[in-house]
Amino acid sequence: MWTVDLSTVTTAEQKAVEARAAALASYKAAFDAHLDAIAQERQYDNRITIGSYVASGNPQYAAEAQAFVAWRDLALASMFEQLAAVEGGAEAPSLEEFIAALPTIDWP
Secondary structure: OOOOOHHHOOOHHHHHHHHHHHHHHHHHHHHHHHHHHHHHOOOOOOHHHHHOOOOOOOHHHHHHHHHHHHHHHHHHHHHHHHHHHHHOOOOOOOHHHHHHOOOOOOOO
8 A cells, every 4th residue: 555755745834834935035036136236336346245335435426325325224115015905906017017017226
């Protein structure tokens, strides 16, 4: 007689949780890559580097960093709104649509 090893069985609920986690990871990776690309428009290495210039003694660097941080906060809010809409039953956007729906930065 054949017996089932229940430790290897994946339920539909587990599959749904794993699919959701994978989708969220994809959105987060796309979001982080977008932030890095925006920082790189001004020759900073990435989103973390530009943020380190907020208190810079160089007025241009400080202004760019402050603009970036303010924009990043708006972009995060947009990201969370989009993901909440999907959680609420809205159709999940493609990664391109997700990024396109983020606000644009207003550089000084």
